[in-house]
Amino acid sequence: MFEQEIREKARQAGQAARVLAGLSAAEKNGALTEMAGALVQETPAILEANQLDMAAGRGKGLSNALLDRLLLTPERVKDMAAGLQEVAALPDPVGEVESMWLRPNGIQVGKVRVPLGVIGIIYEARPNVTVDAAGLCLKAGNAVLLRGGSEAINSNKAITRVIAAAAERGGIPGGAVQLVESTDRAAVNTMLKMNGLIDVIIPRGGAGLIQTVVQNATVPVIETGVGNCHVYVDDLADLAMAESIVINAKCQRPGVCNAIESLLVHAGVAAEFLPGMLGRLKERGVEVRGDRRVKELADWVKEATEEDWGTEYLDFILAVKVVDGLDEAMDHIHRYGTRHSEAIITKDYQRARRFLREVDAAAVYVNASTRFTDGHQFGFGAEIGISTQKLHARGPMGLKELTTYKYIIYGDGQVRI
């Protein structure tokens, strides 16, 4: 039965998408504002639904961290509404003619930005993703089919009811925002194979969810999220700068994909740099796992295993390795990295240039924290996720990355000879 539900909702979304593609930025912004107002106004109903999920979550023994992700408060609802207002204030990428040229036979060929169509978003516990994703997709002219985690189903239903109705009042065609209400796990698989009805799937969540989507989808997918990021401290680095960047990249928010998991240090400065650095990390509650050369400098450090180099801890744990130079550092990053965000700390011009050119990752840094890999930090104003694949979009994805293009051709009767 869920198959019928999803197919019907995707079909409605597809019809809405045709109309949505032609709406002006002013029309879409008006609807987003209407949605933001409705969220605040209907806060009590949303919180009530959220309480059902919280009670069920407690009953199922969800961890406190998960329960906190699930929890909605008046403040959090207000934040979701503010997020929609921010999206309304962003420039609309749709309709931009990126270039137009004249061919020798007189046809004029233009490349114009258009919506993707119907976007499927598959996500986990946080109910705020329902609002964020719907707002970004609508602003870029797309219909959206949402499939949140079963733990948040009551919250997501309430939120979707409120924003879908407000969107329609605001002039968005009905069916543009849809929630898959079946919590059957097989429902996800159905979405993943809806070629022709869903144009793109974006998974948002942990590595398990993302792998399920990548392994099973026949609809094109934008893979997001997993980040095994490194900072490499060169022997020609400003060591005070290096320390402050390592602390920031590891400790400021360890549970996110652009935090670092490994620190690589040039052997030439290891003795000078590491004892103090590792002490500072320890003070901040970071568990350090080091290779042999690290342990020689700080015997309290736990020994790193092969597995550590490839692990995204998302926690106060850091793997540390001493390397003999830039080449070894880049080889290590190539072998274990996930092509997300990588940084070098150096004062050397040529090494900075080599690192920028030779490291293959969505974001490559010189002398800055990897924590800047983020749509807001890059200046995109918003973010639907961080792509770790190479097709279509790489790194932080904003509104433009939720669009595609088409060619428009103006002729005067030209035929091909």
Added chain:
Amino acid sequence: MFEQEIREKARQAGQAARVLAGLSAAEKNGALTEMAGALVQETPAILEANQLDMAAGRGKGLSNALLDRLLLTPERVKDMAAGLQEVAALPDPVGEVESMWLRPNGIQVGKVRVPLGVIGIIYEARPNVTVDAAGLCLKAGNAVLLRGGSEAINSNKAITRVIAAAAERGGIPGGAVQLVESTDRAAVNTMLKMNGLIDVIIPRGGAGLIQTVVQNATVPVIETGVGNCHVYVDDLADLAMAESIVINAKCQRPGVCNAIESLLVHAGVAAEFLPGMLGRLKERGVEVRGDRRVKELADWVKEATEEDWGTEYLDFILAVKVVDGLDEAMDHIHRYGTRHSEAIITKDYQRARRFLREVDAAAVYVNASTRFTDGHQFGFGAEIGISTQKLHARGPMGLKELTTYKYIIYGDGQVRI
């Protein structure tokens, strides 16, 4: 065993790709020229290998059309070499910084074009694809893993041996051009699931091959090729222009994806336009299949079935329908089209504008033949295929579409607050 072969070749391709990404345009162009020279010089060995495939093909009873696709001649080898020279002459997209901006905290964020990495090309009978694909992939800085049809295996082996050796002499790292030599059909499936070793798969061939790839790949795919294209003749059209465009779009080369399969005609001009138009098509050997209103105007026309509207004939067959206006035409195109190339013939400004805006296809035309949807015709200088999906690339794909981008960030010690 083929699994081991493919894995090892993909691994070597990956190593080569790291080096290739850093080569200059001059270095890559030198290698392409070397490859072109080697092809011409080793023509006898290539033709000898091709004769093995031709003999086997005749033995298996391949059709004359397929045998002609398979056949290599000194002229065709020379054409392949000339193709490589053309690719060498094109501008190199790699390294272009598309934009760079300064953030309020002083970090400088740039978006730079880089190769995709390892590209898998899965194709059918024509051995020239081996050369075309290898040349385009290398020029864009990618390593390539080729998997041609089993009918062409001896030709492909000989060609790959020649161009891979020449590429290496020309300074391209060994392993950058690889052919999967196993003709086991399961070898394709192995390639399709090589996430982490192959960055992108591009299928080139018929609908069957493309569906196999789309349905089974876990590696990101760029879907190419299927085109159920339409011309809509408005009642405000220049009918002489309409006739010449319809003849061109149907007859100039019916076996390709940008030829039209259906003609839609406004009821207001059907009586004036269709009898002459259909007669002209008949003269050229086109079988016409029409709806009731078409048959009323030309009783010799075969009746179109529901299936006709959705069929890519790739042949001298045309489905013809009378519609009541622009909306019905666009609805029909939305329902049956494959989002490839669609054209309106009209003198009306507003209808032209609506068609361009509202029709969802890779290429949307006013008053020109759909046959222009092609990398050379658009001015890209070359083409690896025509994408019919919306992710990454749409329509003709040239060198730029064989690249991705990464962000480079210049800092002075910035950390995230």
